[in-house]
Amino acid sequence: MLIFIASIGYAAKPSVSDDFTDRRLTAGAKIFRALLAADVDIVKKTGSDGNLRVCLLYLNDADNAERVAETLRNRDDSRIRKINVITEVLPHGDCVDSQEKRFAGIFLTQTLSNEKLKALIDYANEKNMVVFSPIEGDVERGVQGGIAVEARVRPYLNTKALRTADVRLKSFFIRVSKQYEE
Amino acid sequence: MKNKPDANIRVHRTYIYVGLIFVLLIISLQSLLWMYWGKVLEPRLQREAASQANVLAHSQAVRLADALIVEDAGQRYHVLNESLDEILLFTDPETNVPVFLGCELEIDYDVVAAPPGSLDKSHGVTYCHDCFISEVALYSPASDELIGIARFRVSDSLFQRLSKDVKKTLFGQSNLGTLLLLIVCGVVIILIKEINRSRHQAETTSRAKSAFLANMSHELRTPLNSIIGFSELMSLDPDFSPKYRENLSIINRSGEYLLELINDVLELSRIEAAQNMLTETSFDLYDTLEKVAEMVRLRVEKKNLQFVFEKTDDVPRYIKTDERKLRQILLNLLGNAVKFTEEGGVSLRVKLVKEKKAVSNSSLVLLFEVEDSGPGIA
Numbered sequence: 001m002l003i004f005i006a007s008i009g010y011a012a013k014p015s016v017s018d019d020f021t022d023r024r025l026t027a028g029a030k031i032f033r034a035l036l037a038a039d040v041d042i043v044k045k046t047g048s049d050g051n052l053r054v055c056l057l058y059l060n061d062a063d064n065a066e067r068v069a070e071t072l073r074n075r076d077d078s079r080i081r082k083i084n085v086i087t088e089v090l091p092h093g094d095c096v097d098s099q100e101k102r103f104a105g106i107f108l109t110q111t112l113s114n115e116k117l118k119a120l121i122d123y124a125n126e127k128n129m130v131v132f133s134p135i136e137g138d139v140e141r142g143v144q145g146g147i148a149v150e151a152r153v154r155p156y157l158n159t160k161a162l163r164t165a166d167v168r169l170k171s172f173f174i175r176v177s178k179q180y181e182e
Numbered sequence: 183m184k185n186k187p188d189a190n191i192r193v194h195r196t197y198i199y200v201g202l203i204f205v206l207l208i209i210s211l212q213s214l215l216w217m218y219w220g221k222v223l224e225p226r227l228q229r230e231a232a233s234q235a236n237v238l239a240h241s242q243a244v245r246l247a248d249a250l251i252v253e254d255a256g257q258r259y260h261v262l263n264e265s266l267d268e269i270l271l272f273t274d275p276e277t278n279v280p281v282f283l284g285c286e287l288e289i290d291y292d293v294v295a296a297p298p299g300s301l302d303k304s305h306g307v308t309y310c311h312d313c314f315i316s317e318v319a320l321y322s323p324a325s326d327e328l329i330g331i332a333r334f335r336v337s338d339s340l341f342q343r344l345s346k347d348v349k350k351t352l353f354g355q356s357n358l359g360t361l362l363l364l365i366v367c368g369v370v371i372i373l374i375k376e377i378n379r380s381r382h383q384a385e386t387t388s389r390a391k392s393a394f395l396a397n398m399s400h401e402l403r404t405p406l407n408s409i410i411g412f413s414e415l416m417s418l419d420p421d422f423s424p425k426y427r428e429n430l431s432i433i434n435r436s437g438e439y440l441l442e443l444i445n446d447v448l449e450l451s452r453i454e455a456a457q458n459m460l461t462e463t464s465f466d467l468y469d470t471l472e473k474v475a476e477m478v479r480l481r482v483e484k485k486n487l488q489f490v491f492e493k494t495d496d497v498p499r500y501i502k503t504d505e506r507k508l509r510q511i512l513l514n515l516l517g518n519a520v521k522f523t524e525e526g527g528v529s530l531r532v533k534l535v536k537e538k539k540a541v542s543n544s545s546l547v548l549l550f551e552v553e554d555s556g557p558g559i560a
Contacts, residue, residue: 034319
């Protein structure tokens with residue numbers, strides 16, 4: 001009987017956690033679009049076809065990443081600053097090591113290990129890209145942007161990481177954001 | 183007679199101390215509550231109210247954003263004004279005070295296609311001393327782009343109301359606490375008064391009893407002295423046969439014993455009546471010690487014990503102290519020693535321990551040792 005109750009508890013816990021993460025991912029999707037729109041140099045980050053490409057990075061849960069991608073795509077106006085956006089759902093390796101594709105931003109849908117996150121941040125800094133993660137604690141780990149959930153959901157910026165990646169944001173956006181200073 | 187006013191002063195002092203302690207307790211309670219209110223509760227309520235103001239402001243941001251993305255410039259201006267007017271109309275049903283006192287808009291004209299400054303509107307008050315200011319981002323519902331910032335001035339009526347209610351409850355309960363403390367203080371004072379009254383009554387009764395005993399003992403001694411005196415005289419009369427003289431001797435000894443008992447009772451009653459004072463007189467210590475030794479020797483011989491009396495040469499002959507008490511102490515100690523010793527002996531040793539000479543008054547310490555071969559104290 002005890003084992004049965006314990007197994008129910010074990011099964012129920014990740015479900016609550018997943019719900020919480022899912023909500024953060026959905027709320028983060030909107031803030032991610034606002035962050036890209038606030039990038040002063042966003043026009044320069046279009047690909048050769050004139051489109052903006054964003055990568056939704058996952059480790060093993062492609063379905064969830066696809067769900068977030070749908071949220072990003074299914075907007076009344078899916079463009080950012082009148083530029084068409086192509087949303088790609090890719091595993092870590094493809095998103096980071098891709099030489100031919102140039103992304104304007106990368107959206108993390110799963111928690112990365114410290115090594116993988118460092119590799120991603122180094123790659124983004126080199127390519128002058130925005131890395132965004134709605135996952136709690138990732139901004140403190142060096143990701144440029146995320147979300148701060150308080151009485152309302154606000155953008156959460158790591159100002160040092162933004163400076164390092166040479167990402168410039170509109171002052172309006174910075175004003176409404178919560179800032180993390182290392 | 184002197185003790186009574188002192189006791190009254192002590193009792194009154196106790197009342198004052200008890201009263202002061204309770205006054206301090208009440209002051210401490212009130213101070214702690216004010217500190218708790220000022221440092222913890224009020225700031226917490228203020229934070230809660232500010233958070234509430236943010237939520238309220240955020241709830242209105244969507245309709246402003248909706249108005250700002252209207253394509254047609256004329257229509258947009260109209261919808262925006264209408265939305266702002268409606269927002270400023272909302273009132274708190276509890277206080278009937280407007281929730282939003284003012285709203286200012288700052289628009290990003292890179293995103294909103296309108297002449298710069300044309301939509302930077304200010305509705306309602308632009309300054310308020312106590313209200314909460316909440317800056318809310320306006321995101322385009324269609325593209326999620328940040329299109330501007332709305333600065334709401336939210337009335338602090340909710341905070342004022344909450345603050346008033348919490349303060350009223352907190353200090354209402356503290357007044358109850360103060361009242362309880364005052365009641366406890368009153369009860370404590372009444373109890374102290376009762377205890378003092380009982381103590382005073384007990385002391386009076388005890389004093390009366392002691393006085394009675396002292397008087398009784400005194401009255402008994404007079405006839406007893408006659409019995410002892412006359413029995414002694416009669417025992418010296420040669421006309422009495424040895425048998426009668428023996429009987430008279432028994433009467434005499436019994437009288438002496440009874441007198442001793444009465445003296446003890448008298449002494450006890452004096453102690454209880456707080457009249458037991460040292461009566462210092464100059465006397466011949468050698469003579470007193472001899473008398474004591476003589477009295478003990480008789481009892482020792484009866485029990486076939488040995489009695490040793492020693493005193494060193496440096497013991498002074500004449501000293502000044504309470505002779506009666508010294509004799510009493512020595513007789514008690516020696517009496518006990520004899521009483522509980524069945525074989526061996528009892529000894530009394532006296533020696534000088536310390537002498538301090540001064541021009542006006544010299545003092546010394548004498549050591550009186552009583553030793554026996556009895557079982558000792560269990």
